[in-house]
Amino acid sequence: MNSPASHPFSICVYCGSRPGARPEFAAAAQAVGQWIGQQRGQLVYGGGRTGLMGLVAEATRTAGGRVVGVIPKALVDKELANPLCDELHVVDTMHERKAMMAHRSDAFLALPGGIGTFEELFEIWTWRQLGYHDKPVGLLNAAGYYDAMLGFLAHSVRDGFMGEWQMDLIRTGTETTQLLEALRADVPKHAQDDRLAENI
Numbered sequence: 705m706n707s708p709a710s711h712p713f714s715i716c717v718y719c720g721s722r723p724g725a726r727p728e729f730a731a732a733a734q735a736v737g738q739w740i741g742q743q744r745g746q747l748v749y750g751g752g753r754t755g756l757m758g759l760v761a762e763a764t765r766t767a768g769g770r771v772v773g774v775i776p777k778a779l780v781d782k783e784l785a786n787p788l789c790d791e792l793h794v795v796d797t798m799h800e801r802k803a804m805m806a807h808r809s810d811a812f813l814a815l816p817g818g819i820g821t822f823e824e825l826f827e828i829w830t831w832r833q834l835g836y837h838d839k840p841v842g843l844l845n846a847a848g849y850y851d852a853m854l855g856f857l858a859h860s861v862r863d864g865f866m867g868e869w870q871m872d873l874i875r876t877g878t879e880t881t882q883l884l885e886a887l888r889a890d891v892p893k894h895a896q897d898d899r900l901a902e903n904i
Contacts, residue, residue: 713888714746714772716809718824719756720817724849729816732846733759735880736815741767743888748808750801751775751793753786756815761786774804802827806837811887813842816849832873840890842883843876850876 723730733756740747740763747764750757751773761771765788773789776798785792795801806812806828814825829841843850854876860866875890877883 712745713740713743713891714748714808714810715740715884715887716748716805716812716828717760717815718812718817718821718828719749719760719815720821721750721752721757722755722818723759724756724816726847728847729756729849730759732756732844732880733815734763736760736813736844736884737763737765737769738767739881739884740764741769744768744770746770746772746808748772748774748805750805750820751785751789752779753784753788756817758786760815761789765790772808774801774808776801806831809839810891811840811842813844813884813887815844816846822853829874833870838892840887841874842887843874844880844883845876845878848878 717736719733720729737747737760747761747769749761749771752758752775753761761773765771771786771789772791772793773786774793774795775785776795780794785794793804795804802824812828814821825841825843831837832839832841845851845854857866857871861868861871875883875886877886
């Protein structure tokens, strides 16, 4: 097993447990995993082997990266827990899952997905605005999947329920490599130091 300390960039990826209806979604997941692996980085994700989750994990592993899966007991069978993870943590609750994923990561990236992906993205974004962490958060808008959501968020700003500064806390993009490199560049040094000091 690879040592966590040998992989300085650890990124949490939120994405669908389904593949979605368009091939661009699968291509985006594979491209993200390939980039992580090529950088000898570490993927932290929900631990499943289906849909985009399985694709990003397999692409990371195949390209030489390290894969950490975190999955609650209740979803082990439903999400078909991935036995090929370098680490597979089975926890009791979704709260434990999300907390562990956050602690094990230097940055966060959302790919296309459903309500679980939306919930994870909005929670980690909310934590950022409240100052619970200062790690970068990204949104990969593959094939325009998030166009409507981004439009609604702009509407929320116009109607006074959000500020532009909150939108500035999330980095959006359509180019995989460019977005991932930007997220890595935004990681505060202490985040990596803290994670490695805790040997996680």
